Amino acid sequence: MYTVSDTMNTQFKKGVLELCVLVLLDRKDCYGYEMVEEISRNIFISEGTIYPLLKRLKTEGLVISYLKESQDGPPRKYYQITEFGKEKKEKLVAEWNEFAMGVSNLLYNRNVDMEGNCDE
Amino acid sequence: MYTVSDTMNTQFKKGVLELCVLVLLDRKDCYGYEMVEEISRNIFISEGTIYPLLKRLKTEGLVISYLKESQDGPPRKYYQITEFGKEKKEKLVAEWNEFAMGVSNLLYNRNVDMEGNCDE
DNA sequence: AATAGTACCTTGCAATATATGGTACCTTGT
DNA sequence: ACAAGGTACCATATATTGCAAGGTACTATT
Structure with a gap:
């Protein structure tokens, strides 16, 4: 089992794990x-x-599931992404990229003029 | 007042706003x-x-505060980062970068071999 | 006098990652 | 035979934290 340092900020993950799961399921059932x-x-x-x-x-309604037997232990519950899930995934990826860029700009003081972020 | 789309995922911000505030205060009192x-x-x-x-x-104990009068309205409460706050900021920046890179790797299927992420 | 902008604050709510503890299957070593 | 460890699932309670909604008060403009 792979592991990354468990000192990683728990709060950072809020909402992101949903995104990660949908991305994985968009590649293959897991x-x-x-x-x-x-x-x-x-x-x-x-x-x-x-x-x-x-x-x-x-x-x-973002995923559905089905059971499948396994040689290595108890039956596995596979998840499959739905069309609605795919839409949600696309939306979340876009939001994440926008967000991560915003944070990066703040951290490294790049106050770029982006379209639509100013009131007038 | 500048605004970014308020449809941005609330959960993504968990923990990050603390980081942003500390970064700003490391540049100047605000x-x-x-x-x-x-x-x-x-x-x-x-x-x-x-x-x-x-x-x-x-x-x-990450910041201290002091009051200052203003011409434009009520007195302002300025915040100043402490040494402890600066240490915390450095730690959070490092954690954020590690996290954001991890998410990016997951989203774009780059399973890089990083040091120390495998049990054996 | 009324409105709008600046600037502060509190309270209750909602969302979600985790710790903890549990069930059950299979393989391997003794 | 049986203990141990890995695989695989699940539920519950808790902590954290961003936000909406509401409030106070000062200054300048209409």
């Missing part, structure tokens, strides 16, 4: 435990986080 | 209303967010 492994390659995530998150995504 | 203006150039922030945040930073 089961929960697998996604924890994947995401853990890059940012720390606790197992206790993924299952409530997946449940929420399912309730919101 | 008062709350001023920081809202500055930050709003790049990411949406509500006025109702900054004052509880500043209060918390003060309680934690």
Whole structure:
């Protein structure tokens, strides 16, 4: 199991894990435990986080799920992204990029003139 | 007053606004209303967010404050970053950069081998 | 006198990552 | 046979924090 330093700021992850899960599922169907492994390659995530998150995504209609047997342990619950989920993913990616750029500008004092960010 | 689209994901900001405030205060002393203006150039922030945040930073010893009269309205409460605050800022900047890079790798499927992210 | 901008503040709410603890399957070593 | 460890799922309670909504008060403009 891969791990990234668990000192990483918990708050930073708010909302981002949903984005990460949708991005993974847009590539291929995954089961929960697998996604924890994947995401853990890059940012720390606790197992206790993924299952409530997946449940929420399912309730919101962003994903569906199906069971599949496994040789290595109990049956796996695979998740598949829906069309609605794909739309949401696109929206979140765009928002994340805009946000990350905004933060970067603030941190490194680049006050670029962006379209539509001024009242008059 | 500058504004960025207020549709920006609220969750993304968790923890980041603290970082932004500390970065601003590391450049120069600022008062709350001023920081809202500055930050709003790049990411949406509500006025109702900054004052509880500043209060918390003060309680934690990351900043101190002093009053100064103004011609344009009521007295301004300026905030100054402490040595402890500067250390915290450095730590948060590093954590943010690591985090943002991790997310970027996940979004764009760059599974780089980074040092210390594998158990064996 | 009324309005708008500046500048501060408090309270309650909503969202979500995590810790903790639990169930159950399979393989390997003793 | 059985203990241990990895795989795989789940639920609950808690902490953190951004925001909306509402308030006070000063100054300048209409």
